[in-house]
Amino acid sequence: MSLGPRVALGLLLLAVAHSAANADRFILNLAPGAKQASLVAAIKAVGGSVSYFHAGAGIAVVTVPAGTTLPPGRLTSAGVGAVVPDSRIRLPSPRASSFRGATAATAAGDPASTSASEATPPSFPEPKLKATNLQFLSGPITSNPTDDLWDQQWAPRAIKAQSAWAAGVTGKCVRVAVLDTGMWWDHPDLAGRVDVDYARSFVDGIPPYADSQNYFWHASHVAGIVAGSANNGGIVGIAPEATIIPIKVLDNNAGDNSFLIQGLLYAASPLGPDGAGADIINLSLGGFGNPNDKNDTWALYNKVLNYVASQGVLVVAAAGNDALNLGRTRNTFVSPCENGGNTVCVSSTGPLDVCKTCQDDWINTCLESPSTWDLKQQLALYSNYGPSAISVAGPGGDYRSAFEWYAKWYDPATDSFLPGTPPTCWFVDQVLSVGAPNRPDLPAFIQYTGTSQAAPAVSGVAALMIHDAAVRQGVDLCAASRAGLKGRARGPLNVAQIKTALARGAVYPGGAVDREAYGAGLVDVSRTLGYPQPAWAAP
Template structure:
């Protein structure tokens, strides 16, 4: 039981609230009505240098001067600012890895995980949408997260490596600053990318939008990152990255009374709202702490409660490997609240008691035997330990897994209606849900559970 508890704590992936860690004193997030030559000059005169700036009026700046912030605010060209802050936006993940054979190679040989083990695509009726020709083809989904292993054989065909970027600061050439490098073998961003767009290529898993394009934008390393990196990633993805949809399976909690945190959250709001004005739908994970965010007092969960994007809660079965079909059951850990939750999607769970083994088949190869509760989580692509061109698979659970499922359904809609505005895309996603829980908009499901078939049949 202790082993299971340890795994559970590490498998509640992403959107996990965590205490803020101290940031580098040289980094600041600044806001102005707009950003141009006057703002650049003010920053330079105060002894700073812009690391990233955007015409909308948000910039990430570095300076070695202790009085930089007071000096730049005194210029009159900058409206507000705060020292940047690093936080643990996702936990360090210990995944439940795929079994390996005697040679040490993951025992993965076909898309057979899809019909027998991948319950999430079926739960949102993705196969029926594919049957109508909607696979996300031509739609670009930015994954703002940790690293995406772009050479994974079950992802590579759908990853735009040319548009991939990292906004994580670090020593030039280090793993930290590379978009396709992270710590460990799980790589949260790689798992998220597979849920969205793992191709139907005869390998391990199939994404809900299996022909969508993934734009990897790294803002976290080993689960932690700064507000400045995430804000820069959002604005890049919405502009040069040419994203149609941004997925953020990340989050942290802050006190509204913390002045600097409030300023950083305001800058996050501005970035998300700017992306929306540029025609990009932003979708975020709701969080995994079981918080009632309608009655959270001074607590704010960002980016789920930031700007005008959508927040996604999680569902998952209890005993899938033993025949349970309750894939729309609310996950035991998900944050909730009518004021925040827009829709619900499959994120998995781990609440089944005990460690009894269960066995499920694959179309090819030997059956998979793991603890029954692990099958209730979401299986997807991960880094693994091999070299380029290799990869592996793991199960994870969290609103981090639910958000990309919703993003993928949005991609199917965008394929059908490529000219749809953000407002229209939001409405089509929410209006096509299945009304679960209490009738109408409720705290756990929001407008309802996403339904790919209904979404593309509008």
């Protein structure tokens, strides 16, 4: 059995077979030419039903009475090649630092919130935004963004995103599907960026705007990194005019493999009732699988991702936060990050005390805006790595400076900090983005660290690349009825072109080649697109 999808947190996971009260769910790997009618009849014969069938990808999901076995040989006549039990994983609640109220005493993060299985999930109102209402800038960004929290955002600076913005390249109308938890799209930094009309949930009984997590919504944070709106008072995403498609495949940081597979195929299908028409899919999630077992979910993901790539859709995936050398794990692969070379697998970099001039009064975060940033990057302590796995690196943040500060100033003999211990702004080394739904008891913005944050930065760079190519080729990505899609054109770059350009434009932190840590290097917008950094973009 493999692990199902998980938010990329690097925590110990428990995989269990999915089982509803009176039924079991299986994912079927179908042979070419398998017929839905034949499969429906075969599954009906054992008292089950087919809940999902995708002829193009050769995947089906079925539900049968609890305890029913489905050996592949029994279903060969219906075109079934492999039967894989749907599996589910559960996570401890994530840890993060809210933008207001974080102190050095909470360096490990806020207290873990109660899981949905232990308490009644919180009740969040339905979002006011009921239909897509995309909003765009009136022109290029010609100075530092006016957003209040821009001074706390080192990550866009580290990859020189301003070079594209100043040239009018903002990812406009590039469609980025975020397969993740629930997303609160009424947040001011997301409201004008989300295609509500094509939002979907593949989690039983929970809409795409809701989640059982009662503190931090992972999808909202990821979406803000990709495309948080510029010049509207909050934070700025890497591609601040890209379009986000929320596709819920996790709830309370857990999900079934069948949810993720259906979400991938929906995202990659042409725009319409059964497709989101995505250009890019961001997967800030993952699990472990066995590439040598054809009955493992790794084989299913490999097949699905082959299909997604064939549709011209780029998949960007987090490498994971286990500090593992993926090149030495032999028969264990991070899935879907390492599936068949069809994904951009992203490791994470972070700074070491990026904001040395910041001052922290232990109550409010970094009261003084920095005069300069120390943007030097290194592989984050938690990031997975390995030359055979990692494509490129993205800025995901780190907590190394917190450890160094603690080691220097904490006295274990007295269980206290030494006299004269200075305040620390270590949490600025994390990535700031959108927080929880709009409730007075929850932070509107939050700092968080992980390959979950590195991957959407790379997705944002890919969105800038597609927009830039469209402008150069005279393709209007916002226009209707092109390339056979209902409503818009497919992006002008194919998957191979994007992957090649990302690699060619990447740079190695410190200049020393380190493919094990960074693959081709840390993504660099200026080098990739050929636009110089504007004078106003100095750190």
